[in-house]
Amino acid sequence: LTERLQNAMSKLRRKGKISESDVKDAMREIRLALLEADVNFGVVKDFVKTVRERAVGTEVLDSLSPAQQIVKIVDEELTKVMGDEAVPLNKSAHIPTIIMMVGLQGAGKTTTAAKLAGYLKKNDNARPLFIAADIYRPAAIDQLQTVARQVDAPVFEMGTDTDPREIVRQGLAKAAEDKNDYVIIDTAGRLQIDEKLMQELQDIKEIAKPDEILLTVDAMTGQNAANVAKSFDEQLTITGVVLTKLDGDTRGGAALSIRAVTGKPIKFTGQGEKLTDLDVFHPDRMANRILGMGDMLTLIEKAQTDYDEKKATALAEKMQENTFDFNDFIDQLDQVQNMGGVQDIMKMIPGMSKMPGIENVQMGPKEMGHMKAVVYSMTPAERTNPDILNPSRRRRIAAGSGRSIQEVNRMIKQFNESKKMMSKMSNGNFSGMDQMFGK
Numbered sequence: 300l301t302e303r304l305q306n307a308m309s310k311l312r313r314k315g316k317i318s319e320s321d322v323k324d325a326m327r328e329i330r331l332a333l334l335e336a337d338v339n340f341g342v343v344k345d346f347v348k349t350v351r352e353r354a355v356g357t358e359v360l361d362s363l364s365p366a367q368q369i370v371k372i373v374d375e376e377l378t379k380v381m382g383d384e385a386v387p388l389n390k391s392a393h394i395p396t397i398i399m400m401v402g403l404q405g406a407g408k409t410t411t412a413a414k415l416a417g418y419l420k421k422n423d424n425a426r427p428l429f430i431a432a433d434i435y436r437p438a439a440i441d442q443l444q445t446v447a448r449q450v451d452a453p454v455f456e457m458g459t460d461t462d463p464r465e466i467v468r469q470g471l472a473k474a475a476e477d478k479n480d481y482v483i484i485d486t487a488g489r490l491q492i493d494e495k496l497m498q499e500l501q502d503i504k505e506i507a508k509p510d511e512i513l514l515t516v517d518a519m520t521g522q523n524a525a526n527v528a529k530s531f532d533e534q535l536t537i538t539g540v541v542l543t544k545l546d547g548d549t550r551g552g553a554a555l556s557i558r559a560v561t562g563k564p565i566k567f568t569g570q571g572e573k574l575t576d577l578d579v580f581h582p583d584r585m586a587n588r589i590l591g592m593g594d595m596l597t598l599i600e601k602a603q604t605d606y607d608e609k610k611a612t613a614l615a616e617k618m619q620e621n622t623f624d625f626n627d628f629i630d631q632l633d634q635v636q637n638m639g640g641v642q643d644i645m646k647m648i649p650g651m652s653k654m655p656g657i658e659n660v661q662m663g664p665k666e667m668g669h670m671k672a673v674v675y676s677m678t679p680a681e682r683t684n685p686d687i688l689n690p691s692r693r694r695r696i697a698a699g700s701g702r703s704i705q706e707v708n709r710m711i712k713q714f715n716e717s718k719k720m721m722s723k724m725s726n727g728n729f730s731g732m733d734q735m736f737g738k
């Protein structure tokens with residue numbers, strides 16, 4: 300998928316202005332990317348339209364290729380659709396703040412209720428009380444009690460024979476008595492939305508007047524997530540969404556659909572079964588995840604600001620002429636260092652981070668410092684003409700730089716190898732870097 304997107308993007312390079320047909324090609328890929336990420340069809344249609352309108356005729360900035368510019372627009376629009384900023388939980392002016400969990404069965408209400416309690420205790424020094432209002436599955440109350448114990452918060456329960464409305468009434472009285480500052484109501488779910496459940500939830504809402512009605516949605520349910528969110532919002536007027544099970548192999552397209560369809564903010568995401576696996580929702584990060592771009596954008600931005608285009612062109616020429624020397628080598632090290640180091644850069648390239656052994660690439664600031672020391676101990680003649688580096692010169696360099704003779708030998712060997720590789724690359728066998736930087 301990512302590859303397909305990148306191919307479309309690379310086709311767009313080397314153009315001065317973004318034309319209608321440029322955008323058409325790119326948009327086809329983006330539409331597919333979104334559908335594959337399980338974004339609701341109608342939402343994709345609207346989204347693509349917005350991006351197209353913005354992109355066509357856009358003047359390509361000098362520092363950007365058309366491809367980069369479209370990626371940027373897509374990313375910005377995705378982020379915008381999802382709400383730009385993280386939205387915090389509502390908090391009541393007087394205690395208790397009442398949070399009502401709603402959602403289909405298995406979506407993660409009970410788990411998320413406990414995660415939230417843990418989060419509030421940690422960040423707000425809260426003393427939450429749970430109310431066990433799911434009486435339909437015998438195990439539901441036990442489950443709530445188990446997770447409540449793990450986050451060390453009390454549960455108000457009346458077994459499975461009392462009406463949930465009554466349980467909520469009495470639970471709230473208990474919270475008032477104990478001066479709890481948060482109440483989290485764990486309600487029942489169903490496999491599908493049904494009348495009876497909705498009526499019950501509406502009644503509980505009427506009784507509790509919650510500050511926050513949090514809809515829990517399973518991110519793995521894909522396309523259906525938006526429909527579920529729409530129904531719940533229409534019938535209960537939710538105040539926020541928790542998107543759970545994002546640790547699964549989902550692209551999280553539900554995040555885009557839900558926000559677009561309901562207009563309600565996603566406030567948290569669930570990233571695992573552990574009770575600490577709760578994260579504040581960040582639209583910009585989700586945008587990248589949905590597009591599957593890794594941190595491609597960060598990379599492009601880093602390249603824009605830090606990579607000196609003139610130097611890069613000169614370097615490419617040198618590579619072609621095979622006159623790359625140790626002075627260029629130092630320049631290159633500097634540029635890599637400005638961009639945040641080799642490891643950081645590689646991690647940002649989609650797919651790279653999964654490459655075996657990537658953690659072992661030893662090119663941190665320390666290693667780069669050593670390499671520079673060696674080069675600085677060379678005479679100008681040696682730097683421009685590395686072929687003259689005979690054993691006695693190498694010994695002198697080792698002594699001068701404080702590095703061992705083995706290290707100096709190794710580095711010269713590496714230098715010669717990369718030089719060989721570069722001349723191959725510049726003869727058209729490899730254009731990865733070239734594509735990446737839109738040169």
Ligand code: GDP
Pocket residue numbers: 402403404405406407408409410411488515543544545546547568569570571572576
């Ligand atoms: P409820 O029926 O809505 O109360 O859902 P539960 O809280 O009982 O959760 C249903 C299942 O989903 C349980 O096995 C949870 O452990 C699991 N679950 C909930 N949230 C997450 C999550 O963010 N990631 C993963 N992997 N599992 C989750």
Ligand code: MG
Pocket residue numbers: 408409410433439485486
């Ligand atoms: Mg439950």
